[in-house]
Amino acid sequence: MQGPAAPALRVQPLAIGIEGAAGEPSLAALRDGVLLTWQARLGAGATALRFARLDDRGRALARGEIARGRGWFVNGADFPAALELADGTWLAYWLQRNGPARYAYEIRLVASPDQGQSWHDQGRLHDDDSATEHGFVAWVPLPGGGAQAVWLDGRDTAGGHAGHGAGTHGRVDAEGGAMTLRGAGVDAGGAAPSVLLDGRVCDCCQTDAAPVTDGLLVVYRGRSADEVRDVKLLRQAGGQWQAPEPLFATGWRIAGCPVNGPAIAARGQAVAAAAYDEAEGQGRVQVRTSRDGGRHWQAAVTVARGDSIGRLDLAALPGGRFLLSHYLTIGTRSVLRVELLDRAGRPLAQVDVADMPLASALGFPRLAAVEGGALLAWTGVEDGGPRVHLARIEVGQHGGDAGAAR
Secondary structure, three states, X not given: OOOOOOOOEXXXXXXXXXXXXXXXXXXXXXXXXXXXXXXXXXXXXXXXXXXXXXXXXXXXXXXXXXXXEEOEOOOOOOOOEEEEOOOOOEEEEEEEEOOOOOOOEEEEEEEEOOOOOOOEEEEEOOOOOOOOEEEEEEEXXXXXXXXEEEEXXXXXXOOOOOOOOOOOOOOOOOOOOOOEEEEEEEEOOEEOOOEEEEOOEOOOOXXXXXXXXXXXXXXXXXXXXXXXXXEEEEEEEOOEEOOOEEEEOOXXXXXOOOOOOOEEEEEOOEEEEEEEEOOOOOEEEEEEEEOOOOOOOOOOEEEEEEOEEEEEEEEEOHHHOEEEEEEEEEOOEEEEEEEEEOOXXXXXXXXXXXXXXXXXXXXXXXXXXXXXXXXXXXXXXEOOXXXXXXXXXXXXXXXXXXXXXX
């Protein structure tokens, strides 16, 4: 007897009308759609942070500009984002250079009470003004109001750390202290004083966060004294942070930042986390899932090995399934692939969204769940410059996952 039909993924490229050189897109869920942000190159060293409010089909309902200026830190691995609070306020941030060192920059915060029609300066996200690295922000809105943000904070480094660039291993500077992970609550009035969450972390790997029914989960890459850079998990419950714990203990020892952070997504108590490592001498993407909000985790599932170069993102779908995006290197080409995962993290289906020369695969693609699938945004190269691309990933009927949480 023939079994149930396999799940299907379909890619629908979307024309979003972003003209000129632009990159570093990010996506955030709204109550009535998705918020897309990106950085436009204006020439003469100027940059603008712009947005489009999209419906679930990826159609632009409104467009606008959040901020523009010179002296921004524009980088494919560390880039702006926005979110919507429970009261309808939009928050956004960008990265502004604040000193002569290569990685001296701060996180500038703005708020909009009227869906992007006007924006108001809220100062820095962090509570120090040191000319050191501050970036790699992860933040999520909280049901009771406001948002929780976490970021990499270099106030103890005196400017010395591993350099970063999309997809390259960084060097290690001996001077200065360790990069730290800090967090703070933030609302329409600005950010609260920060708290130290981990006193020694990897210098320039992305962080990520996801809300669960009874709290908040954060994933990031740690850094031991002997340069093991395993991925860790932090939980906030009842407004209190618990001690970090290992989530992907692969033992990857590397004397430099891989610039390849983990990802996490949740819907209710169904959670998936993904991490990239090269502990076995080749690229590998692993996924772990939880059905109880991150208290207990199933064994890691290897989703890709050998040809994957990571740059991960996740989106949580109804029914306990997830979408995972990552880049692969195949010969002289880079492929942007999306995988449909079941509630245990096992692949059900996959689709290749873009195929490009190696040098054209820029930055870190972003996913946002919508009805019937997800939107995916990424940066490519056209006519010698960066261009923002958007596609809708449509998820068809599935089989072989009948036990998924409902």
